[in-house]
Amino acid sequence: MEVRELERLEFDRLRARVAELADTPMGRRIVEELLPTTDAGEAVRRLAETEEALACLPKVPSLSGVTDIRPWVVRAEKGGVLPPEAFLALRAHLRAAERLRRALTEVSRERPLSHLLAYAERLASLPALVEEIEWVFDERGEVLDRASDDLLEIRRRLRELDARVREILQDYVRNPEFRQHLQEPVIAFRAGRPVLPVKSGSAPVFGGRIVDVSQSGYTLFVEPESVVSLGDKRQALVAEEAREIERILRRLSRKAGAHARELLASHEALGALDAIFARARYAAELRATRPTLRPRGRIALRGARHPFLPSAEAVANDIVFPEGVRALLLTGPNTGGKTVTLKTVGIFAAMAQSGLFVPAREAELPVFDGIYADIGDEQSLEQNLSTFSAHMGHLVEILRRATGNSLVLLDEIGAGTDPAEGAALAQAILDALLARGTHVVATTHYGELKAYALSRPGIVNASVSFDLETLRPTYELRIGIPGESHALTIARRLGLDEEILAAAERYLRAGRELLGERIAELERARADHERAREEAEALRARYAAELEALRREREDFRRERERILAEARAQAEEYLRRARNEARAILRELRELRDELSRHASFAQGAREGGGSKARAGELLRAAEAAYRRLALREEALPPEFSEGQTGDDAGSERTRAAERGNGEERPFRPGDRVFLPRYNLQAEVVRVTPRELVVRAGSLRIGVAPEEVVSVPTGGGGEPSPVFGRKGRPPREGQGDEAGGNVLRADAAVPPELDLRGMTVEEALDALEHYLDRALLAGYARVRVIHGLGTGALRRAVRERLRELAYVRAFRAGGEGEGGEGATVVELGP
Template structure:
C-alpha cells in the first residue's frame, strides 16, 4: 500500500533530508526526537495551527529576538531513576537536570513577556511548569564545577573544618621533622607529599632503618622511599575517618536532592515535552528563514497553485517553477527533453506538500496554495529490483497496481515516465488507460512521459492538460521553466546533433518518422509561435493600460491643481481688498485725529464727516463682497464646518448677507459683537471678552462702530507681530529639531525629564514619527520609556523598531494629528 505515511513516499521524495535540516536547528534532545518522528497531518485545522505557530515564531525571532535556548541533553533516564526510592544521582547528572530546569524558566519568561499577537506560542509557554525552589536547592548544594558546597548541610561544613584542622596539624608535625637536623641526612628531599591517601615524606633508601615509620611507596629507581612517620600515623587515621564521614554526608545530600527531583518527575517530564515541541517550532521557523519560505494557503478542494516554487534540497541558483493543478484540470501531463526538469518538478510538488502538512513553510512566493491530501503516491525513478527478479517495467507496474487499488479523490499521484520500459505503442496504451482510471476516481495526478499518443490524449480529454519543460534550441540547454497548455518535444535530433552525431545519420533518422509525427511537431511549433505572439500582445496591452492609468492620474492632479490655483487667486483678491479697506480706514482716522488737534471742525461737521466715512466704508465692503470667495475657500470656514446650513436659517443668513467678520446685534441681550464662525443653526459671536453660540434667528447685521474698528486694527497689528515672532521661532526650531533622541547615557530619572520635553516639542512642531534610542541592555530604560508613552495623551501609538531601525534598542513613536 502506498498511502501518506508510507516510507516509500518519504524515501523517494527524500523527506529524511528535510528532517535532518530541521534537526540541525534544534537545541533539545526531546525536540530532535519529535522532529525524527514527524508525520504529515491530514486534518486541515491541525495543519493551520502548525503553520500559524511557525509564523508566530518567525515574528518573535524578528521583533522580539532569539529565545534563550541552550543545548540540552536527554534527561529522561535521570528523571526515571530519581523516581526510584533511595536512588542517588551523582553531581554531574543533577547539574544536567538543573540546566534543563533553568532553560524551562527562561524560555517561559521570554515567551510570556512578548505581545498578545502570538497567542499559539503563548498558550504552549503557559503550560510549562517552573521549579524555582528545586533550582535554588540544587544551586545551594552544588557548585558549577560539580563540587558539593560547604553550605549544603551544617554537618558537611563541620566535617570539612575538622579535615582542614587535622591536615594542618599533620603538616605542622611533618614540617618539624623535615627541619630537624637529626633527620637532615636521612631525608631525600624536604617536601611533604601524599601516597595512598596518607601524608608521607621522602626518605633515602639506605637510611631507612634510622627513620621509624611505615613505607607506603618507593620511587621508580628505588632510591627513595615514601615513609609515614610513626608520630603521625594516628593523625592520618583520624584524617581518613573524617574524609569517609565527608563522603557519607555527600551521599546523604545527593540522596535528598534526588528525592526532591523524583517528587517532581511527572511535572518535569511534561514540561520538557512541551519545551521540545516549542524547540521544534523554533527549528521550523529558523529553517523557513534560511529558505526564505512562506506560509502557504491551504484548502481541502485538491487545488494546488505553486508560484515561484523551489525544491528545498537544491543548492546554488535554483530556477523557480509555477505549477497548478486541481481547478481547471485534475491531471497534468509533462513532456519535454531529458534533464529538462520533469522529475524535479514532480519531486518539488511532492516534497512541498509533505512540508506544508507537517507545519513547515515552503520555499515559494506569497500566494502559493497547497491542498491537504489524505494519501500521496509516488512512482519516481528506476524501481528495478534484482532481488525480486523484477525489470524496470515490471517494478513500475507493481506500484501502479497498488496505486490504482488504493487511490481516491483525496489522493495526489506523481508518476514518472508513464508507459516507459516496454513497447512504445503498448506502453502508451497502458498509460492512457491508467490516466483514464485515475480521472474517473477524481485523483490529482502529475505525470511525465515521452509518448506522443499521451500528448494527444491530454489534448482530447476533459480534465487533462499538457505541460512542457522549456528547451532553448539556440543554446541547446533546458531552461527548467514549466509552460502549461503546450506539449513538449523530446528534442532528440537537436541533442544528438549537438553531441556530434553525423548529419547524414540524423537526416536518415528523420526520414523514418511518420507523416503524422512530422505534422504533430509542425502543429506544436505553430502553436508555440502563436503563443509567443499572444504573449507579446498581452504585454503591449498591459503597457498601454498602465500608460492610460498614468495619464488619467496626471490629468486628475492637474485639474485639482487648477481648482486650487483658482481658489488661491480669489482668496488673494479678497485679502487685497481687505487690505485696501484697512488702509482707507487708517487714513480716515489720521485725518480726523489731525482735525481734532487743530480743532477746525465743529461737532455737527464732525458727525457729518463720520457718517460720510461710514458710507464710504460700506461701499468698499460691498465691493469686497462681490469678489469674496465661497465659504469653503476660506480657512476659517473649513475649520468651523460652514456649508451645512439648511432651511430658514440659510434663508435668513442669505437675506442679511451675514458673513464671518461682520458685526451683529444680539436682539434678546441688546449686545453687539463680531461673527467668528457660522454653524448649521447658530453663529459663534465674540461679545467683549466672551464667545457665545447665538441662534441665527436672534441676530441682526449692523455696521461696524468707528471705535471698534480702531481697536480691532490695533489689536490685529499686535497679533500680527506676535504671529511673526512665533513663526520665526517655529522655523528656527524646525531647522535644528531631529526626529531621534539618544537616552542611553542618562539615568532613568534624567531620561524621563529629557524625553517629556522632547515629546512636547515634537508634538508642537508636528514631527511624526520620532525614534527614541534607549539601547537594549537589561530593558530597564526601555520599560520606563514605554510607561511614559502610555500616560502621554498626545501619543497615538508606539512600537519597537524593526531590524533596520535598531530592533529592541529603539522605540518608534507616532503622534495624534
C-alpha cells in the first residue's frame, strides 16, 4: 500500500510509537518500515505472531544492549580482523539469543508458539565461540593475560621491567638534589615511555632524552640516562605484546567468519522477534484485541477506540456495517466526531493487515487490497490548485485505482464548491464505488446525501451524537440515523443574539417551504413547458418587430429631446442676458439717483436762504419720487438677488429726510453725535469740535470736515440712530480701511467683502460671480476679492474673462501678498 495514503490516517505516527517499544536497532528499523500487507495469509500470520508474543511478554528477557552485528560479521567473513568491541557485540548477541531461545522453549511447553519458535530456531547457538570470547576479553573489551601463553610471558616481563624503571625513577623523586629540579614529584608516561616532569632548563641535570614538552614550555618530560636503555627494552616488549594481541584477534575473527551465515540469520531472526515483541507491547499498552480477518468479510468493530485517544477519554463505538451494506454515510455537527470515526475504520484496517492488534472489544475486517483516504485540506500551493481541485484530483486517482476489495474514506465528500453541484457529484461518486462493491466510509453535511442514503441500497446513514448541553460531541455512533448539524442550537448555546437566531429560523423555515413550493412549481411548469415554448416562439417574431419599432421611436424621441433642450438652453441664455442688462441699467439709474439725492441734500440746507432754492428742491424731490416709482415697477422684473434689500430710491429718500431733519435742528454739534456725510455717503461719529471744522470717525478712518458738510442724524425712539442707507430693517455699516491700504466704504453688512468660488463648476462660478458683484456694487463696495484657487487654472481664466466683459468693473488684478496670490483676484468696482 502507498505510504502517502497511510500518512493521511497518521499511520506513520502509529509506527513511530511502536518502534519506541523495540529494544534493538534492528527491531526499530523493521517497525519503522512496516506496511500493511495485501496478502490475507501474510496478514493472518503477522497477527498470530503478535498473539504469541503477547502471551510470552511476562517471561521474555529484555534485548537491550544488543547492537547491529551485521557489519562485523560481513567483515569477518571477508577475512578482516575485528576489533575488541566487535567481539563484545557478538558476545551480547549470542548471549541474548540463547536467553530468548530458552524463554520461548519454556513458554512453548504451556502453549504452542509455532511462529515464534520458527524464528528461535534461526537464532545462532555458538557456545564455544562465546566461551573463547569470554576467555580472551574482559567486560570492557581488554585482552586478558590468559588469552595465550606468549601474551602471559610478555606481560610478565613487562611488569618486571616496569618495576625496575619505577624504582629508579622513584630514587630521583626522593633525592633532594634532583627533586628541586622537578616540576612535580611524580612519574609520568609520554609516548609509552616512563619519564619525569622536569623544570625547563634543568634537563641536563638528568641527562638522557627529552621525550615531550608541555604546551606552556615550562615542563620537559625527560627520560633519565639511567633508564633510557630500560625504556627501549620496554618499547620492544610493548610492540611484541601488540603483535601477540593482533594474532589472537585474527584467530578469533577467523572463527567468527566461519560462522558468518549462522550469525547473519540469527541477526535477522533476533530483529524480527524484537519487532514482533514491540507489536505485542503496543497491544498491551492499548489493551487491544486481535482482529478477525476475512477476505470477503464485512466491517464490524465493536467497542472500537481510536488508538491516539487516551483510554480514559476515548468513547468505545460499535462501527458495524449491516448485512449487504458496503458504505457508511456519517452526518452530524462539525465537531470532529465524524472524522475520528472515519479515521478509526481506516487505521484499524491498516493495523490489522500490519499484524497489530486494534483497540476494540471485537473486530472483524476484510483484507483490503488498498486503503485510500481523502481527508483534510489537500491544497497544493506548488501546483496552484484550489482546495476543491486538489480534492477532485485525488478522487479521480482513487476512482482509477479502487476495486471491489478496497477501502475508500472520504471526508466531506463534494465540499468546496456549489452545494447543489457538490451533492450531485458526491452521489455520482458513491454510485460508482458502490457499483464496484468498494467499502466506503464518507462524511457530509449535505441533506441531499442523507436522502440518497435512505433510498439507495448498499449504503446506510450514521451519525455521531452531540451533547447540546455541553456543546461537545459524545462520539457515540448511531447506525441508521442521519445526524443533525445543530448549527442554530450550538450558536444559541454560544450566546448568539436571539434576534439573529429568530431570523435564521425564519429563513430556514422559509427556505424549506420555498423548496417545497419550488418543487411543486417545477412539476406544474413541466406540464406547461411545451405550451409555453410554442407560445413563446409565436411571440418572439412579433416582439422582434415591435422591438425594432421601439428602437426607431426611441431614436426619434432622443433627437426631439435634444432639439427641445437646445432651444430651452438658448431661451434661458437669452433671458439671463436680458435680465443682466436690465439689472445693469437699474444699477446705473440707482447711482444717478444717489448722486441727485446727495445734491438735493446740499440744496436743502440752502433752502432756508432763498425761495429759488426751495423751488429747485421741490423739483428734485418730485423727480426722486418719479424715479422711485419707475424703480418699483422695474423691481418686479429683477431676479431675487436684486430685490432682497432696500432699493436705492428708498435709501436716497431716507437720507434726504434725515438731512432735512438734521438741518432743522438749532443745537450745535457735540462729540458723540451721529452725523451723515453726503460727500462720502457714510455715517460717522463726531470725535472733536473746533470753531472751523469737525473731526469725525468712520471706523478706523478720521476725517476733518466743515460743519456745513455734515448732516445731523436724529436718533430713533429707542435712542439708536435711524437707518440712513442699507437693506430693509438693517442699519448701514461704518466704513473701514481694507488690507491693501485703501478705504472701502461699506453700506451693507450682509454683503461680505469677498467671494469664494472654490469647488464650483465654471458655469456655477460665473453665475455666482455676477450675482455677488451686483450686490457688492449696490452695497457701496469699491473693492472686493474673488477667491477661485489655483487648480488647473480653468476657473481663474473664466473669472477674469468674465470680469473683462462687465461694464461696472473698473479694473482687476491678481491678489498680492496676504491676498491669496494667483489663487484670488482683487476687483475694483465703479462707473
